[in-house]
Amino acid sequence: MNRVYNFSAGPSMLPLPVLERAASEMVSYGESGMSVMEMSHRSPDYETIINATETLLRKLMNIPDNYKVLFLQGGASTQFAAVPLNLIKRTGKADYIVSGQFSGKAFKEAQKLGYDVKCIATSKEDNFDHVPVVTKDMIRPDAAYLHICFNNTIYGTKYPYIPDTGDIPLVADMSSCIISEPVDVSKFGVIYAGAQKNMAPAGLTLVIVREDLLDYAEEKMPTMLEWKTMAENGSMYNTPPCYTIYIAKLVYEWILGLGGLDVMKEMNVKKANLLYDYLDSQEYYIAPVQKESRSMMNVTFVTGDADLDKKFASEAAKAGLKNLKGHRSVGGMRASIYNAMPYDGVVALVEFMKEFAKNNPKK
């Protein structure tokens, strides 16, 4: 059983010990005589699992007590609608930064729902090669919130700081950087993330919301999208994605076992630096992202020749370095090096890049 290095942007690699543990517990979890997949979500065994998952995440991210943690379904795309449906009534309008495809989708979804939303900054004219600078004075003073995408998976950019929004709640899609490093949760009104990059398989969406923001939901909205209803029912208004939550628990335990988010960050910095240092040391590959906006999770690069890019992804896959092709909307290459990507995977990638450059001189 030869495991490959999987650079997929999501779903993506999970820690091998997590997969091995899941496999060993698949037919019978502990003394239960059943799989976690088969457990009633109302059973004491499962309640222990979901409660432990929340406790572990609170510890891992140091989540303040006045924040609710919700385990939901539907992906970040569902939250693109849920955010305005739950929050915009606070003042009736909201502001967005468009720093890539997903933040653009979030903005458009709020528009589609008929709301007064404004894009106050975008890096679109620069092909999203950086995140726009955000200052407090750019935001409409009566905005119900400012929405940002903290790490832009497709372009490989990330905010190098948490924007200061003053009293205006900051709402951040953190799908592709959640639990990759410590973050001060208290600076945000809402953090949400699809789980399928750094936390679990696809099918689980995490929402972390400050309690005082639970009182602005639209009346005529789907109950399943109401954060308050979910908070009041401990994410069990209906059957939650139980098994996916259990895998998230194993992932949180794995990170805490390594030493928590400080250690995780150290490991991620080391991996990202190896790759960026190589990119900066040569001229064969071009890293299109401005240095101060570089993502530690998604590293994009191109050869400058679309045919060579194609050949690169194809030959890398044959060498056991999978899914290095960039997003279909931008081309080139993208190495997603989330928490579960081992350092050796990045070493192997850099070695491959050197070999490829040597063997494929540009005309």
Next chain:
Amino acid sequence: MNRVYNFSAGPSMLPLPVLERAASEMVSYGESGMSVMEMSHRSPDYETIINATETLLRKLMNIPDNYKVLFLQGGASTQFAAVPLNLIKRTGKADYIVSGQFSGKAFKEAQKLGYDVKCIATSKEDNFDHVPVVTKDMIRPDAAYLHICFNNTIYGTKYPYIPDTGDIPLVADMSSCIISEPVDVSKFGVIYAGAQKNMAPAGLTLVIVREDLLDYAEEKMPTMLEWKTMAENGSMYNTPPCYTIYIAKLVYEWILGLGGLDVMKEMNVKKANLLYDYLDSQEYYIAPVQKESRSMMNVTFVTGDADLDKKFASEAAKAGLKNLKGHRSVGGMRASIYNAMPYDGVVALVEFMKEFAKNNPKK
């Protein structure tokens, strides 16, 4: 590793061969070198899986070509909102039958969204001990659809026939009876079901919708709830619950391997008859459901003494017969005997019931 008989109403038992296969493929699927959990949903390996899942289900249920099959998230509870949001614009009003708690929730959700919906029949006054008779003349002629819950998990009732609604689309929540027996899909406009009873772990929702019903979606609704958007994107508008879909595939393969839904029905009838025949043969336990409305999936019974009921569930659990306690809203006992419950599990239950009755005479 002693597997128990798990009578949970959902999540519930999965076939042991499915769990064993999932465990064996957890760390590396086929030659892929990665878990299905780690696969990009856009990768050829995963596309093969999701396409095969749909093909298998179409074969299993004999789904006509003019129906779309959608693999979604959010449970049946999300569809309670999605149904009116996608359909009611056809005429502006819709009718509901309330035959239990979930059909009641579906009705209330449509009301909450501000729609003109009418409950045209209910068995509430009889504690939902049967499903109401439905005839065409009861339905408002300009209703956009008639909504029913085909099998009522909590009360243990099921429609013994498919209501004839004429030209009015019939929408059915089949969460707790889907793929338990053959059903004529062409008689329905929409069939939807949470997967966590008969198909897969929690976190997957199946929607089967007739193509001509895709053109009535509200403009201002969450994109993720739009059936048409999901249909046009092959359930991949965003990342689907990939791993849960893969388990569904294994379950469909298991049923087809047994001989399909005709054989499944035969097995389910045999299990249900064993239990109902015993219930009808004695006077210690009472089966509250009217005979013509009996569910083959959820069998409810009581001793008539709440303390004895409690003792029953507790002692049964010790004997390896788990989760026999009735739903918290109705009490008593409920044996959910879905596809994956072996015949021997029902034999063991009936033996236990006999012993319990002998050892616990009523005062």
